[in-house]
Amino acid sequence: TGLYSSFAADGVFTKPLYTVAETNAGRSRIMSTGASFMINEILSKVNRPDFPLNWQSTEHMPKIAWKTGTSYGRRDAWSIGYNKHYTVGVWMGNFSGVGVASLSGANTATPLLFRIFNTIDYDSDQEWFRQPEDCLTRLVCSETGLAPASFCTNIISDYYLPLISATKTCDHMREVSVAGDEKLSYCNSCVPQTGYKKKLYANYSPDMLAYFGERSISYNRIPAHNPSCEKVFQESGPAIISPKNGSEYLISKKNPEPIQLSCSAGADVSRVYWYVNDKFYKTAEAGSRQFFMPEEGPVKISCTDDKGRNRDIRIVVKYVDL
Numbered sequence: 001t002g003l004y005s006s007f008a009a010d011g012v013f014t015k016p017l018y019t020v021a022e023t024n025a026g027r028s029r030i031m032s033t034g035a036s037f038m039i040n041e042i043l044s045k046v047n048r049p050d051f052p053l054n055w056q057s058t059e060h061m062p063k064i065a066w067k068t069g070t071s072y073g074r075r076d077a078w079s080i081g082y083n084k085h086y087t088v089g090v091w092m093g094n095f096s097g098v099g100v101a102s103l104s105g106a107n108t109a110t111p112l113l114f115r116i117f118n119t120i121d122y123d124s125d126q127e128w129f130r131q132p133e134d135c136l137t138r139l140v141c142s143e144t145g146l147a148p149a150s151f152c153t154n155i156i157s158d159y160y161l162p163l164i165s166a167t168k169t170c171d172h173m174r175e176v177s178v179a180g181d182e183k184l185s186y187c188n189s190c191v192p193q194t195g196y197k198k199k200l201y202a203n204y205s206p207d208m209l210a211y212f213g214e215r216s217i218s219y220n221r222i223p224a225h226n227p228s229c230e231k232v233f234q235e236s237g238p239a240i241i242s243p244k245n246g247s248e249y250l251i252s253k254k255n256p257e258p259i260q261l262s263c264s265a266g267a268d269v270s271r272v273y274w275y276v277n278d279k280f281y282k283t284a285e286a287g288s289r290q291f292f293m294p295e296e297g298p299v300k301i302s303c304t305d306d307k308g309r310n311r312d313i314r315i316v317v318k319y320v321d322l
């Protein structure tokens, strides 16, 4: 709650005092006024996934910025809100730490937070944060919040911090050369001289593609790559160097050592995404070495590069008395 009060104070943190006798609260700037203003705008939007479902539209809605949280096992429901006058933190849960299925930050703690603001500061909408000079407005693509490209059709106005916010052009679509019947795709080295067309496809990140795959969500896929392409071998995803495909790994129960993950990826790859048993594990620089502690039994390891090419291998892990 102390930290949230710094959003209400244009980015300056003041250590909270618990008694009237305490003095000498230290003050320090922890973010720019522009960054603080942008957070205030985001956290005061009413159209959001954590808006309380049980909040009656007839009730007075205080003008505040707020953020909710629900802990693992539904042990804690919290909601912290602020305006120019007050910062209020609400925590709900059992003091014993026992979880309650119906406990959630959005539906349990936030309605109480709203009622507290209605009680202590009913007309809080009289005064709100003003856009500071270090925060300007620009047009962006609504898909990515980046500067619009020619294929971006939904362009909205958004706040940004000059010299700090990303200046990258939107890449939410990518142009792919495909056969006339859209059954094959081509790369620069195998595209025929005639009989192909260029088509835009949504440019999903590898973790989004893995998410769609897991949940069988259909999307407009880029067609399979031209089978007679000579570059196709290189295009088939990162080569996993460690662990070794098909090997059995023995791990000491007493001194368990993690297994190294490393791969060799294409020259056009800067990041790779590691998955263990189809679950996202971590993202890393293409050439870097990562480590993981496997569970006993068969383990599937997948490595996807930032161009969406994937490679799977399988190992068997045994924990032994060594």
Ligand SMILES: [Zn+2]
Residues within 6 Å of the ligand: 141, 142, 143, 144, 148, 149, 151, 152, 153, 170, 171, 172, 173
């Ligand atoms: Zn776009």
Ligand SMILES: [Zn+2]
Residues within 6 Å of the ligand: 186, 187, 188, 189, 190, 191, 225, 226, 229, 230, 231, 232
């Ligand atoms: Zn090709």
